[in-house]
Amino acid sequence: MDFFFTHPIGILILTVVKALALLVPLLIGVAYLTYAERKVLAAMQMRKGPNVVGPFGLLQPFADAIKMLMKETIVPAGANRVLFLLAPMLTFTLAMLAWAVIPVNDGWAIADINVGVLYLFAISSLGVYGVIIAGWASNSKYAFLGALRSAAQMVSYEVSMGFVIVTVLLCVGSLNLTEVVRAQQNVWFAIPLFPMFIIFFISTLAETNRAPFDLPEGESELVAGFFVEYSSMSFALFFLGEYANMILMSSLTTILFLGGWLPPIDIAPFNWVPGPIWFVAKICLCLFTFIWVRATFPRYRYDQLMRLGWKVFLPFSLVWLVITAAVLKLTGWLPA
Amino acid sequence: MIAALAFYVFAAILIASAVMVVTSRNPVHSVLFLILAFFNAAALFLIAGAEFLAMILVIVYVGAVAVLFLFVVMMLDIDFAQLREGFQRYAPIGAVVGGILFLELVMVVGAWRFAPEAAALRVNPAPAGVTNAEALGQILYTDYVYLFQACGLILLVAMIGAIVLTHRTRPGTRRQNIAEQVARAGSVSLRAVPLGAGLKEIGIARPPAPEEAKPKQVEHHHGHGGHH
Numbered sequence: 353m354d355f356f357f358t359h360p361i362g363i364l365i366l367t368v369v370k371a372l373a374l375l376v377p378l379l380i381g382v383a384y385l386t387y388a389e390r391k392v393l394a395a396m397q398m399r400k401g402p403n404v405v406g407p408f409g410l411l412q413p414f415a416d417a418i419k420m421l422m423k424e425t426i427v428p429a430g431a432n433r434v435l436f437l438l439a440p441m442l443t444f445t446l447a448m449l450a451w452a453v454i455p456v457n458d459g460w461a462i463a464d465i466n467v468g469v470l471y472l473f474a475i476s477s478l479g480v481y482g483v484i485i486a487g488w489a490s491n492s493k494y495a496f497l498g499a500l501r502s503a504a505q506m507v508s509y510e511v512s513m514g515f516v517i518v519t520v521l522l523c524v525g526s527l528n529l530t531e532v533v534r535a536q537q538n539v540w541f542a543i544p545l546f547p548m549f550i551i552f553f554i555s556t557l558a559e560t561n562r563a564p565f566d567l568p569e570g571e572s573e574l575v576a577g578f579f580v581e582y583s584s585m586s587f588a589l590f591f592l593g594e595y596a597n598m599i600l601m602s603s604l605t606t607i608l609f610l611g612g613w614l615p616p617i618d619i620a621p622f623n624w625v626p627g628p629i630w631f632v633a634k635i636c637l638c639l640f641t642f643i644w645v646r647a648t649f650p651r652y653r654y655d656q657l658m659r660l661g662w663k664v665f666l667p668f669s670l671v672w673l674v675i676t677a678a679v680l681k682l683t684g685w686l687p688a
Numbered sequence: 689m690i691a692a693l694a695f696y697v698f699a700a701i702l703i704a705s706a707v708m709v710v711t712s713r714n715p716v717h718s719v720l721f722l723i724l725a726f727f728n729a730a731a732l733f734l735i736a737g738a739e740f741l742a743m744i745l746v747i748v749y750v751g752a753v754a755v756l757f758l759f760v761v762m763m764l765d766i767d768f769a770q771l772r773e774g775f776q777r778y779a780p781i782g783a784v785v786g787g788i789l790f791l792e793l794v795m796v797v798g799a800w801r802f803a804p805e806a807a808a809l810r811v812n813p814a815p816a817g818v819t820n821a822e823a824l825g826q827i828l829y830t831d832y833v834y835l836f837q838a839c840g841l842i843l844l845v846a847m848i849g850a851i852v853l854t855h856r857t858r859p860g861t862r863r864q865n866i867a868e869q870v871a872r873a874g875s876v877s878l879r880a881v882p883l884g885a886g887l888k889e890i891g892i893a894r895p896p897a898p899e900e901a902k903p904k905q906v907e908h909h910h911g912h913g914g915h916h
Binding site for chain 2: 435465467470471473474478480481484485496503510526527
C-alpha cells in the first residue's frame with residue numbers, strides 16, 4: 353500500500369486512477385445531461401422528448417454517440433488541416449483539465465493546489481481559443497463570424513466574472529477551493545452576496561455560450577456558428593466540451609456560492625447524506641436552471657449582450673466589490 | 689531529477705516556439721506559437737515555485753492579450769511580400785537592437801553570477817509558512833503601494849487615451865436609446881386580455897395598412913382566434 357503513496361510510479365498510477373474516477377462519471381454525466389436537456393425542454397414545451405431507444409429513451413445518448421462515431425470526418429478543402437483538427441481537441445481537453453482542482457468532498461480534489469481559483473479562471477479563459485481557432489481554420493465566413501462573436505462575448509464576461517470571484521475571495525482569504533467551501537460552514541455565500549451570485553450565474557451562461565446568450569451559434573443568422581464545418585468525432589468533441597463546461601461552471605457556482613459539499617443546515621437528517629451527493633445535487637440544480645433559462649428566454653441581440661456585460665455587470669460588480677471590502681474592513685470580519 | 693528534466697523540456701519548447709514566432713510565414717501561426725511560449729514560461733514559473741505568477745501569466749497574457757492579438761491578426765489583410773521587402777534595409781538596425789538586448793541580458797546574468805553581494809540584493813525571500821500570493825501581496829501593498837498605484841494610473845491613462853483616439857460618433861449610425869423608446873407615447877402598453885379572444889373581440893384596432901401595401905382580401909369565415 354505504501355507503494356502508492358511514496359514511490360513516484362505508484363503516485364503516478366494513483367493519480368491516473370483518481371483522474372479516471374472523476375472523468376468517467378463526468379462523461380456519463382455529460383451524456384445524460386444531453387438526455388436531461390431534451391427531456392426537460394420537452395416537458396416545458398408539452399412534448400414527450402426522446403422515448404424510443406431503451407426504457408424512457410434512456411439509451412438515447414449512447415445511440416447518438418454511436419451514430420456520431422460512425423459518420424465520416426470531413427475536412428473542408430480550404431481549411432487549415434492541423435488547426436482544424438486541433439481546435440475540437442483543445443476545447444475538449446480544456447474542459448477535462450479544469451476538473452483537476454474541483455473538490456468533490458473535503459480533501460477529494462485530485463490536485464488541491466493553493467491557487468485553485470486562479471487555475472480554474474485561467475483554464476476557463478483559454479476556452480475561447482478552441483472557438484477562435486475552429487472559426488478561423490474552417491475558412492468559412494459563417495464559422496468566422498461566429499468565432500468573432502464568441503470571442504468578444506467570452507472576453508467581455510470574464511471581466512465581471514473576475515470581480516465576482518475576487519469578492520468571494522475577499523470573504524474567504526484564500527485561493528484554495530477547499531478553503532472556499534470551508535469558509536461557507538456557517539452561511540453560504542449565495543445569501544450575503546446574493547446580487548453577485550446572480551451576476552455570476554448570468555456570466556456563466558454567457559461564458560458557456562448558452563441561451564439566451566448563444567449568439568455564436570445563432571442558427572437564424574450564422575447557420576450553426578463556429579462549428580458549422582465540423583462533422584463526426586470532431587463535432588462530438590465540441591459538443592462534449594460544451595456540455596462538460598456547463599457542468600464545470602455549475603460546479604464552480606456550487607463551490608463559490610452554494611457551499612460545495614456542505615449540507616444546507618448542519619443538523620440530523622441533512623448531515624447524514626454524504627458530501628459528494630450534496631455536491632452533485634447542487635450541480636444538478638444549477639444545470640436544471642441552465643436548461644430552464646434556455647426554454648424560457650429569447651435570444652439577446654448582440655449589442656444588448658455587450659451592453660449588459662460592460663455597462664451593467666462590470667460597474668455593478670466593481671461597486672459591490674468595493675462595498676464588500678469596506679464592510680469587511682470596518683466590521684473587522686476580514687479573514688487573516 | 690524529474691524537476692530538472694521538466695525544466696529542460698519546457699525551456700527547450702519555449703525557445704523553439706519563440707523561434708517559430710519570428711520565423712513562421714503565417715502570422716496566425718506566429719501568434720499560436722507565442723501562446724505556446726507563454727504556456728511554457730508559465731510552466732517554468734511553476735517549477736520555480738511562483739505559482740501565482742504562473743497563473744496570472746496564463747490569465748492575462750494567454751487569456752486576454754493573445755486573444756486580442758489573434759483577433760487583429762485574423763482580421764487584418766496583410767500582404768506579406770510587401771512586409772518582407774524592407775528586410776535588407778532594416779536588418780542592421782534590428783541587429784543593433786538585438787545586440788544591445790543580448791548585452792544587457794549578459795550583464796544581468798553576469799552580475800548575479802560573479803557578484804554574490806548583488807545577488808543578495810536581488811532576492812527578497814518569501815517568508816516561510818506563507819503562500820505565494822500572500823507573500824506577494826504583503827510586499828506589493830505595503831512597501832511598494834505607491835509604485836503599484838502609479839502603474840494602475842498609467843494603465844488607466846493609456847486606456848482612456850485609446851478610447852479617446854478611437855471613439856467617434858458617426859453621423860449615419862442608428863443607436864438604440866431604450867429610455868427614449870419606452871418614453872415614446874403609446875409604444876408600450878400593458879393590458880389584461882381574456883384567454884382565447886381575438887383582437888377584434890377585445891376592440892384593439894390594428895393600424896390600417898398603407899394603400900399600396902394592402903394584402904389581398906381573402907374570404908374569412910373564422911376570424912382571428914377562432915375559439916368562441
